[in-house]
Amino acid sequence: MANTAAINGINGLRDIRRSPASHLAAALEAGSIQGTVVLNEGPFQTMAGVRVDPRSEEGARIAAVTGGLPARCGDVAGTDRVSVLWLGPSEFLVVAPEEAHDSLGGDLIGSLVAALGEAPGQVVDLSANRTTFELSGPRARAALEKGCALDLHPRSFTVGTALNTEIGNIPVVLQKTGEESFRLFPRASFADFLGRWLLDAMREFASPEVP
Amino acid sequence: MLLIPCPNCGSRDETEFHYGGQAHVAYPENPTELNDREWAEFLFYRDNTKGAFAERWLHSTGCRQWFNMLRDTVTYDIQAVYAMGTPRPATTGPAASEPGTASTAADSTTTGNAAPSTSSSSTTAPEGATK
Ligand SMILES: [Zn+2]
Numbered sequence: 001m002a003n004t005a006a007i008n009g010i011n012g013l014r015d016i017r018r019s020p021a022s023h024l025a026a027a028l029e030a031g032s033i034q035g036t037v038v039l040n041e042g043p044f045q046t047m048a049g050v051r052v053d054p055r056s057e058e059g060a061r062i063a064a065v066t067g068g069l070p071a072r073c074g075d076v077a078g079t080d081r082v083s084v085l086w087l088g089p090s091e092f093l094v095v096a097p098e099e100a101h102d103s104l105g106g107d108l109i110g111s112l113v114a115a116l117g118e119a120p121g122q123v124v125d126l127s128a129n130r131t132t133f134e135l136s137g138p139r140a141r142a143a144l145e146k147g148c149a150l151d152l153h154p155r156s157f158t159v160g161t162a163l164n165t166e167i168g169n170i171p172v173v174l175q176k177t178g179e180e181s182f183r184l185f186p187r188a189s190f191a192d193f194l195g196r197w198l199l200d201a202m203r204e205f206a207s208p209e210v211p
Numbered sequence: 212m213l214l215i216p217c218p219n220c221g222s223r224d225e226t227e228f229h230y231g232g233q234a235h236v237a238y239p240e241n242p243t244e245l246n247d248r249e250w251a252e253f254l255f256y257r258d259n260t261k262g263a264f265a266e267r268w269l270h271s272t273g274c275r276q277w278f279n280m281l282r283d284t285v286t287y288d289i290q291a292v293y294a295m296g297t298p299r300p301a302t303t304g305p306a307a308s309e310p311g312t313a314s315t316a317a318d319s320t321t322t323g324n325a326a327p328s329t330s331s332s333s334t335t336a337p338e339g340a341t342k
Contacts, residue, residue: 072219073219073220073221073273073274087274087275088219088273088274088276089219089276091274091275149223150223163220164220164273165223165227165272165273166224169226171272
């Protein structure tokens with residue numbers, strides 16, 4: 001609430017905002033193998049970090065804004081516009097399209113702050129904290145498996161779930177958005193590393209498979 | 212690599228966790244009444260158990276929650292995972308009755324003659340390697 005002035009001030013800077021992996025755009029395009037594995041950096045998202053006890057009254061108020069709160073590890077709640085990822089028993093990451101941000105005509109952050117009110121917990125605008133990579137294609141899972149110890153087989157990691165884990169030894173939130181598509185949320189300072197790490201992992205799929 | 216069963220997230224690689232040292236070290240009720248030795252013992256003195264050891268772990272790259280774990284320091288067998296603030300569960304594992312668990316013996320880790328060979332070998336480190 002107290003930050004409204006600052007948010008409005010940022011609005012004028014929107015045109016010169018650069019995403020954390022924008023310098024890799026050409027490399028990501030060159031390293032993608034259409035029909036096999038494709039990587040690109042996703043558009044800006046509005047993200048909010050929410051800490052609240054989901055069983056409390058304020059938890060119910062927040063859930064009313066986001067369209068639910070995930071109950072356990074892996075769950076993703078929300079609506080078609082807003083996703084709420086489970087980060088911990090009382091910690092959630094709310095992800096929505098950029099236009100949902102209060103500085104661009106939306107009301108997501110403001111509504112969350114209002115829903116929490118004076119109750120214990122926190123709502124923090126984390127829109128610039130993480131970037132998103134979108135990785136898709138029949139070999140997307142094989143590329144991820146080079147640096148992720150989780151079981152990514154579809155019988156275990158199902159569409160519509162997200163896990164907070166390590167990929168290439170850095171902390172990443174990994175969301176499965178489709179049978180062969182993943183969304184990765186690295187912190188901004190890891191975007192360059194993760195982009196290059198994924199390009200390296202994808203590289204072998206450009207060559208014919210050696211039997 | 213240990214595979215640690217986080218009570219919130221399930222089995223994850225050890226690299227996702229941080230070790231928090233011995234569990235159940237109670238904060239002194241009246242810290243101001245402690246003398247220097249008692250305060251030092253509270254801060255720095257920990258058991259060096261051979262066998263089942265209760266320790267704290269943090270799932271730092273996952274749910275960011277602390278929990279307690281009963282781990283065998285010899286076999287690395289994880290015997291129990293339980294919530295912070297709850298008492299240590301009774302050890303049922305075979306390691307508890309192993310003959311080698313005598314870490315409480317008076318001379319086990321103290322004083323000169325019994326110093327383990329690894330610590331004396333550090334004196335042979337090349338000049339400049341230590342400060
Ligand atoms: Zn966990």
